[in-house]
Structures are given as structure tokens and as C-alpha cells.
Amino acid sequence: MFAPKTNPGNFFEDFRLGQVIRHATPRTVTAGFNVLYTALYGARFAVQSSDPFAKAIGYRRAPIDDLLVFHVVFGKTVPDVSLNAVANLGYAGCRFLAPVYPGDTLSAASEIIGLKENANRKTGIVYVRSTGFNQDGARVIEYVRWVMVRKRDEAAPAPGDHVPRLLVALEPGMLGDACQFTEGQGRFGRRLIYGGHVISLARALSFNGLANAFHIAGINGGRHVAPLFAGNTVFAWSEVLNVAELPGRRDVGGLRLRTIATKDRPCADFPYKEGDAYDPAVILDLDYWVLLPR
Amino acid sequence: MFAPKTNPGNFFEDFRLGQVIRHATPRTVTAGFNVLYTALYGARFAVQSSDPFAKAIGYRRAPIDDLLVFHVVFGKTVPDVSLNAVANLGYAGCRFLAPVYPGDTLSAASEIIGLKENANRKTGIVYVRSTGFNQDGARVIEYVRWVMVRKRDEAAPAPGDHVPRLLVALEPGMLGDACQFTEGQGRFGRRLIYGGHVISLARALSFNGLANAFHIAGINGGRHVAPLFAGNTVFAWSEVLNVAELPGRRDVGGLRLRTIATKDRPCADFPYKEGDAYDPAVILDLDYWVLLPR
Amino acid sequence: MFAPKTNPGNFFEDFRLGQVIRHATPRTVTAGFNVLYTALYGARFAVQSSDPFAKAIGYRRAPIDDLLVFHVVFGKTVPDVSLNAVANLGYAGCRFLAPVYPGDTLSAASEIIGLKENANRKTGIVYVRSTGFNQDGARVIEYVRWVMVRKRDEAAPAPGDHVPRLLVALEPGMLGDACQFTEGQGRFGRRLIYGGHVISLARALSFNGLANAFHIAGINGGRHVAPLFAGNTVFAWSEVLNVAELPGRRDVGGLRLRTIATKDRPCADFPYKEGDAYDPAVILDLDYWVLLPR
Numbered sequence: 001m002f003a004p005k006t007n008p009g010n011f012f013e014d015f016r017l018g019q020v021i022r023h024a025t026p027r028t029v030t031a032g033f034n035v036l037y038t039a040l041y042g043a044r045f046a047v048q049s050s051d052p053f054a055k056a057i058g059y060r061r062a063p064i065d066d067l068l069v070f071h072v073v074f075g076k077t078v079p080d081v082s083l084n085a086v087a088n089l090g091y092a093g094c095r096f097l098a099p100v101y102p103g104d105t106l107s108a109a110s111e112i113i114g115l116k117e118n119a120n121r122k123t124g125i126v127y128v129r130s131t132g133f134n135q136d137g138a139r140v141i142e143y144v145r146w147v148m149v150r151k152r153d154e155a156a157p158a159p160g161d162h163v164p165r166l167l168v169a170l171e172p173g174m175l176g177d178a179c180q181f182t183e184g185q186g187r188f189g190r191r192l193i194y195g196g197h198v199i200s201l202a203r204a205l206s207f208n209g210l211a212n213a214f215h216i217a218g219i220n221g222g223r224h225v226a227p228l229f230a231g232n233t234v235f236a237w238s239e240v241l242n243v244a245e246l247p248g249r250r251d252v253g254g255l256r257l258r259t260i261a262t263k264d265r266p267c268a269d270f271p272y273k274e275g276d277a278y279d280p281a282v283i284l285d286l287d288y289w290v291l292l293p294r
Numbered sequence: 295m296f297a298p299k300t301n302p303g304n305f306f307e308d309f310r311l312g313q314v315i316r317h318a319t320p321r322t323v324t325a326g327f328n329v330l331y332t333a334l335y336g337a338r339f340a341v342q343s344s345d346p347f348a349k350a351i352g353y354r355r356a357p358i359d360d361l362l363v364f365h366v367v368f369g370k371t372v373p374d375v376s377l378n379a380v381a382n383l384g385y386a387g388c389r390f391l392a393p394v395y396p397g398d399t400l401s402a403a404s405e406i407i408g409l410k411e412n413a414n415r416k417t418g419i420v421y422v423r424s425t426g427f428n429q430d431g432a433r434v435i436e437y438v439r440w441v442m443v444r445k446r447d448e449a450a451p452a453p454g455d456h457v458p459r460l461l462v463a464l465e466p467g468m469l470g471d472a473c474q475f476t477e478g479q480g481r482f483g484r485r486l487i488y489g490g491h492v493i494s495l496a497r498a499l500s501f502n503g504l505a506n507a508f509h510i511a512g513i514n515g516g517r518h519v520a521p522l523f524a525g526n527t528v529f530a531w532s533e534v535l536n537v538a539e540l541p542g543r544r545d546v547g548g549l550r551l552r553t554i555a556t557k558d559r560p561c562a563d564f565p566y567k568e569g570d571a572y573d574p575a576v577i578l579d580l581d582y583w584v585l586l587p588r
Numbered sequence: 589m590f591a592p593k594t595n596p597g598n599f600f601e602d603f604r605l606g607q608v609i610r611h612a613t614p615r616t617v618t619a620g621f622n623v624l625y626t627a628l629y630g631a632r633f634a635v636q637s638s639d640p641f642a643k644a645i646g647y648r649r650a651p652i653d654d655l656l657v658f659h660v661v662f663g664k665t666v667p668d669v670s671l672n673a674v675a676n677l678g679y680a681g682c683r684f685l686a687p688v689y690p691g692d693t694l695s696a697a698s699e700i701i702g703l704k705e706n707a708n709r710k711t712g713i714v715y716v717r718s719t720g721f722n723q724d725g726a727r728v729i730e731y732v733r734w735v736m737v738r739k740r741d742e743a744a745p746a747p748g749d750h751v752p753r754l755l756v757a758l759e760p761g762m763l764g765d766a767c768q769f770t771e772g773q774g775r776f777g778r779r780l781i782y783g784g785h786v787i788s789l790a791r792a793l794s795f796n797g798l799a800n801a802f803h804i805a806g807i808n809g810g811r812h813v814a815p816l817f818a819g820n821t822v823f824a825w826s827e828v829l830n831v832a833e834l835p836g837r838r839d840v841g842g843l844r845l846r847t848i849a850t851k852d853r854p855c856a857d858f859p860y861k862e863g864d865a866y867d868p869a870v871i872l873d874l875d876y877w878v879l880l881p882r
């Protein structure tokens with residue numbers, strides 16, 4: 001009575017345009033999640049650290065860290081969307097739509113919004129819009145991701161041929177360009193660190209100088225420029241790209257930031273690009289909007 | 295004013311048949327325990343992950359993971375029972391009797407149910423029935439364990455000579471054979487991983503294909519076939535040994551499983567035994583009952 | 589639009605006698621903090637482990653571990669006080685003034701109580717009294733620390749010249765000598781472990797034999813005798829220095845302890861000093877008062 005029990009995941013030809021996948025296993029996120037997140041990344045933003053501080057500015061209590069919400073929802077989509085991925089190509093229009101509090105339960109769904117077979121017929125690009133919900137069905141996060149997925153059978157016909165327009169409507173004035181995340185993949189002979197760790201570490205490091213940037217309103221896009229391995233040390237610096245008033249909000253304003261993370265190289269001289277090429281130490285180029293009190 | 299402050303633990307000749315030991319230091323298990331457990335083992339079973347899911351099938355809220363309850367209770371017994379152990383020889387008839395919820399407080403007691411000196415007179419086997427209680431005194435877990443313990447003094451008379459019959463009455467139809475757990479022990483020059491980690495990892499890996507197996511009803515027995523060391527990678531596969539109706543239960547049924555864990559060897563071809571000998575990669579052979587919705 | 593965003597911290601000439609610094613970012617400590625603390629240090633003291641046990645002796649519930657309170661408050665002071673420290677020189681008169689419970693929010697402030705430039709004019713000693721508060725403004729911990737801090741500019745005049753008398757009034761009869769903590773600093777080519785880990789590990793190890801020492805009333809002083817590196821194994825032993833009745837308390841008494849921690853050397857023969865010199869394995873010499881039930 002032997003049977004293969006491991007979920008083989010979806011291959012490129014298994015997806016259909018317009019298909020909606022409800023991902024398995026909702027997750028109740030408790031205060032303990034914030035503790036572990038803090039221990040891992042050293043995050044010190046006051047809103048996520050302190051109940052009284054969060055209440056004073058209108059939250060019910062200290063919310064779950066924005067990027068932890070992203071990681072939990074992203075994780076839910078992996079078994080259905082990217083178990084057979086060759087490379088995670090890009091993100092766009094990530095919006096954090098409602099606070100998530102300890103005790104809330106997150107679930108996730110994804111809609112296939114684009115499919116494009118590659119010329120070699122071995123792989124194709126899957127475009128998905130993934131949404132995270134709380135226990136009341138309210139949307140708490142939404143983002144578009146595109147990912148290169150293997151075909152099970154090269155001879156199988158392509159399941160569709162549509163590349164979506166990725167003009168993502170964030171808040172008015174918060175429209176960002178959709179840059180590219182390229183996940184470091186493959187066999188490096190060293191332990192590869194999940195790209196989400198880099199994003200969370202860079203955000204935690206940005207506390208120095210941006211301590212008031214209490215909420216990530218959205219991620220316009222970004223790139224995992226190079227992979228991170230166990231044992232590397234991460235540094236980061238940030239550049240202010242834009243300052244925006246938010247329609248109808250007198251209490252907070254928006255700041256568009258570029259945060260650059262490096263490995264094994266301090267950032268006192270702001271390493272970024274030399275001409276068109278990234279400095280060899282750069283591992284993350286992230287473009288996002290944060291909210292600050294006015 | 296120097297005095298030895300470290301508890302020397304009990305030696306074989308210190309135990310008495312029928313002796314009941316109330317173990318020290320009750321432990322309140324909070325939601326944070328589930329978070330850390332999830333982070334360590336990657337467990338994704340919906341009942342333990344989601345409050346709404348757990349409530350929908352009759353739990354008060356998401357319970358503490360069964361094996362985490364086992365680990366906490368087992369840990370309580372170590373200072374009194376096995377501080378001077380040479381090898382942890384076997385488990386039998388482990389039953390999970392009531393759900394444990396965040397905020398509950400676990401305590402443990404053990405009864406000495408057998409004592410058998412070894413021929414070399416240097417060690418003896420101690421058989422204990424250990425029970426975990428919640429703060430209301432309700433039994434939440436019970437299991438029999440036998441363990442080889444050093445004597446302090448070879449010349450001391452044996453404290454008893456009784457091997458209990460280990461016919462353990464689980465739920466009707468759930469009677470298992472009492473196989474042998476042999477803890478990897480000794481000095482290997484590498485960091486030995488606690489055998490309980492292997493059990494928890496194997497259970498977490500079984501989620502792929504057995505996602506609905508929401509509760510471990512009992513562990514019939516099993517063997518730590520070989521030790522696991524830091525740096526090894528754990529794989530696992532499961533075989534369904536039996537399917538059982540539960541008397542009086544129309545909502546759930548029982549599944550008897552054998553889960554095999556290996557180190558540094560994928561399980562696509564289900565490595566187990568070659569003749570009577572285990573495949574050299576096998577580290578755990580676990581025989582247990584789970585409950586599934588019908 | 590590039591600007592240095594990392595907080596450069598205060599240099600010696602930036603401090604003023606009598607200056608009070610309110611440190612940033614309050615922190616709500618949840619039950620999850622105790623879980624992570626337990627996982628890191630293996631603490632098993634019943635009061636911090638068990639809600640029913642804590643209630644039975646008069647606490648509202650299991651409080652946050654005393655040393656975790658110390659670490660959180662100490663951490664808050666670092667960006668303002670010791671970002672440019674050469675060495676953390678000493679602690680004195682640390683008192684734990686009120687229990688901290690899960691859900692409480694800790695904030696911290698420090699008063700500059702002494703400033704003394706060193707003869708080389710490159711550094712100076714800053715003496716601070718740091719206080720931790722809960723969300724109601726009640727003081728929960730207070731301690732004096734002195735730390736050697738770099739000057740930004742050697743030519744800058746010393747900001748003061750006052751060494752405070754460190755006669756610290758603890759509870760009557762609990763007055764301790766103010767020994768010296770010397771943080772292992774510098775570039776060792778190995779990963780240096782935060783000295784606070786050593787204190788917490790030593791306290792956790794003292795459970796064997798001092799399981800009833802449920803609360804640290806105060807730390808008289810101590811020394812980080814030598815640095816600890818990743819991969820070292822920590823051992824500890826304790827000596828009872830004094831037994832004291834507490835005025836007006838019939839339920840608990842005080843025990844003054846010296847706890848010695850070593851690296852990579854068991855403590856069965858109580859390694860301490862040979863003449864005036866510490867045994868080369870000793871890394872911590874801690875002098876403190878604990879409370880025990882009478």
C-alpha cells in the first residue's frame with residue numbers, strides 16, 4: 001500500500017487563465033509571531049513594538065509587522081504556485097490594505113492573470129495576483145507576482161498566452177514602477193537564504209534614521225540583485241525618492257524610499273550602481289512607500 | 295561554604311517498584327509555544343495553525359501541538375528518571391487523552407512499574423508510566439517508557455525484579471505493538487540531535503499527503519534506528535498500515551501509520567528495510583494512530 | 589538626496605552632568621518573550637514558568653523573567669549611551685522594583701550622574717543611572733552603569749569631571765560591593781557573545797540546587813572576567829555568601845549568591861581564583877541577592 005504522498009505541485013501546463021486557487025491551511029498569527037520576528041530581524045519600529053504607542057495613533061493595539069504578513073501570505077501560495085519554480089521573477093503593486101492584529105487568522109487566494117510560454121517550451125511565466133484575507137474575509141494584502149515554472153511535459157500545449165499590463169493602482173500619487181525581483185536560485189554549494197529575510201533585515205536596519213516610518217503602504221517593486229548565503233552579514237542604506245501628501249489625510253504623509261542592502265560591505269558610502277551595473281556587494285534594490293506622521 | 299548544588303539524579307538502586315514521582319516545575323504553555331514549535335519544525339496542520347478551523351471542528355481554539363505536549367511532559371521526567379541513563383530503550387502505549395490549549399499548565403508524574411537489573415550489575419532497566427496533567431488535574435497524555443540507568447554502586451542490591459506486561463489498552467481497535475526506541479547515545483564527536491526533534495520533523499513532513507491527519511491519537515511504538523547529527527537533512531515518508539472506524543464516532547476515523555525518517559537521503563523510493571536490516575539512511579521507524587475527518 | 593541616515597550616537601563630549609535621556613521605542617513584552625527566553629536559556633524557575641504557581645505565591649500571573657527585563661531595558665539605552673563605547677566597565681546597585689507581566693510595556697530613561705575624561709583625552713567614563721518603567725510610569729528596574737566612551741574630537745573640552753559615590757542603597761541589609769563588569773570587546777576573529785547571554789545562562793543553570801530562588805532582588809555587581817565566543821559551552825556553580833531576613837517579611841528571605849560561569853570547563857571542583865587571579869576558564873563572577881520562600 002505504497003503511494004506517493006508528496007504534493008507534486010502544479011506545472012506550467014496545469015494553470016488556466018482566470019483560475020482562482022484558494023490556498024490551504026489558514027494561520028492564526030499571535031503575539032508570539034511578533035516576538036519571533038523581532039528576535040530574527042531586530043525590528044524596533046514603535047508601532048509594532050508597543051501597544052500603548054500603537055493605540056495612541058489609532059491602532060487597536062500593536063499590529064503584526066507588515067512584512068511578516070507578506071511572508072505568511074506568500075508562504076501559503078508556494079505549494080500551489082511555485083513548487084516547480086525555476087526563478088521568482090518579479091513583484092508589483094504590493095499593497096497592505098488593513099492592519100493585522102495578534103489573534104487574526106490569515107488565509108490566501110491567487111488568481112492566474114497571465115500565462116506566457118518561454119521559447120524553449122520547457123518553462124513558462126505564470127502571473128498571479130495573490131490576496132491575503134483575515135478571518136472576516138477582509139483583504140489585508142494584495143500583490144502581483146510573476147514566476148518561471150517548469151513544464152511537466154515539454155510537448156504539452158501552452159495553457160494560455162497573455163501578459164497582463166502591470167499598471168498597478170496604488171493610492172493616488174503612490175504609483176510605482178514595477179521593477180524585477182530575481183530570486184537567487186540553483187545549487188551554490190552553500191545554504192541559500194530566503195530572499196524575504198533580506199527584505200525584512202533591510203527594513204529593520206532602516207530604523208536608524210527612519211524610525212518614524214511606521215507602516216509600509218506598498219511595495220512598488222524591487223530586485224534581488226544577488227543571492228545571500230548563510231554566514232554573510234547584511235548592511236543597508238536608504239534614499240528618499242519622493243515625498244507625497246495623501247489625499248484627505250492630514251495626520252500622515254508618504255515617503256517613497258529606495259532601500260539598498262549589501263552583503264559583507266558597510267554602506268557608509270552608499271554603494272548602488274556603477275554605470276548600469278550594480279555594485280558587486282548589492283543584494284537587494286527595493287522601491288516602496290512608507291507612511292510617517294506629519 | 296561550598297556544597298554540590300547540581301542534582302545528581304536517581305541511580306538504578308534508588309528506584310522502588312510502585313514509587314510515584316511528582317516531577318518539578320509545572321509549565322504554562324502559551325500561544326508562543328506553538329509559534330516557536332512551528333518555526334522549528336514547519337508544522338502546517340490546520341487544527342494547530344488556525345483558531346477558526348479548530349473551532350469549526352469542535353475545539354475551543356487551536357490546541358497545542360500533540361508532540362509539543364509530549365516533549366514538555368517528557369522533559370519534566372528527565373531530572374528524576376533518566377539523568378543517569380545510558381540509553382532510552384523504548385516507549386509504548388502513548389495516548390493523547392485531552393487537548394491542551396494555550397494558557398494551560400502542564401505538570402507530570404511517573405510511576406515505577408518495573409525494575410530489572412542487567413547481568414553485568416552495572417545498570418538496570420527502569421520501566422515508568424509517565425502522565426501529564428493540566429491545571430485542573432485532568433490527564434492529557436500517558437505513556438510507558440523503559441530506560442537503562444546506571445547504578446551508583448555495583449555492589450548495591452537490585453531494588454526489584456519485575457518486568458511489566460506491556461499490553462497497552464489504547465482505544466478499541468487501536469492496540470499497537472510495542473516496538474523499541476533506541477536513543478542514539480555516547481560520544482560521537484558531533485552534536486547529537488534530540489530524538490524528539492526527529493519525531494516532530496517527520497510529523498511535520500507528513501503534512502504533504504496527510505494534511506487532514508489533524509490529531510495523533512496514540513503512538514504504538516517506534517525505533518530511533520540511528521542517530522541524527524547537526525547538519526544532516528531529514529526526509530520522511532509514510533505507509534498506511536490500517537484504517538479503522540472508531541466506536542461511536544461518525545465524524546472521525548483512525549489511520550494507523552508507519553512514518554519512516556531518513557537522513558541525507560530523499561524518500562521518493564520509500565527506503566525502509568532490506569531483508570531484516572534497515573536501509574542505512576533510516577533514522578526513525580514510528581508506528582502511530584492519527585484521526586481524520588470522515 | 590543622499591544623507592547619512594544611521595544614528596551616529598553620542599560621543600563623550602556630547603554628555604552633560606544631570607542630563608536625562610528618554611530612550612526611544614517602548615516595548616510591549618508578551619508571553620511569547622518568556623517562550624523565546626526559555627528556549628534560549630532553558631530557564632525552569634517555577635514562578636516564571638507557571639501561572640498557577642505564580643498566583644499561589646501572590647503574583648498576578650507568571651511574570652516576565654527578571655533578567656529579560658534587564659536585557660530589554662539595557663537594550664533601549666544602547667543607541668543613546670553606548671553606541672560609541674570602547675568597553676562596558678561596570679554595573680552597580682541593580683534593583684528589580686516591581687514585577688513585569690506579559691502585556692506590560694517597558695520604556696527606559698537614563699540620567700548622567702558622572703563624567704570623567706581619561707588621561708589620554710581620547711575617551712572618558714560616562715556614569716548613568718538607567719531606569720525601566722512600565723506603561724503606568726511605575727519603575728520596574730533601576731541600575732547604575734559606567735562605560736568608557738570615545739570622544740569625537742580629542743581636542744574637545746571634557747564635558748564634566750565628577751565621579752559619583754556608588755554607595756547604592758538596596759534593601760536594608762542587601763548592600764553589595766560594586767564590582768566591575770568588563771565587556772569583552774575588540775576584534776577577536778570569532779563571533780563574540782553578548783555578555784548578557786552569559787548572565788542569563790548562568791542564572792538558568794543555577795536552577796539545579798537553587799530551584800526555589802524565584803526572584804532576583806538585586807545585582808550587587810560582577811565582572812565579565814573573559815569573553816565568550818560562539819561554540820563555547822557554558823558551565824556554572826554558585827556559592828552562598830549570606831543569608832538575610834528581610835525587614836517585615838515573614839514569607840520570604842534573602843540569599844546573597846556568587847555565581848561563577850566558566851567556558852568549556854565543568855564546575856564539579858568549583859573553579860574560581862588561584863590567589864588573586866581568576867581560573868583561566870572563568871568568564872563571569874556575579875554577586876547578587878535572590879529571594880526564597882521561608
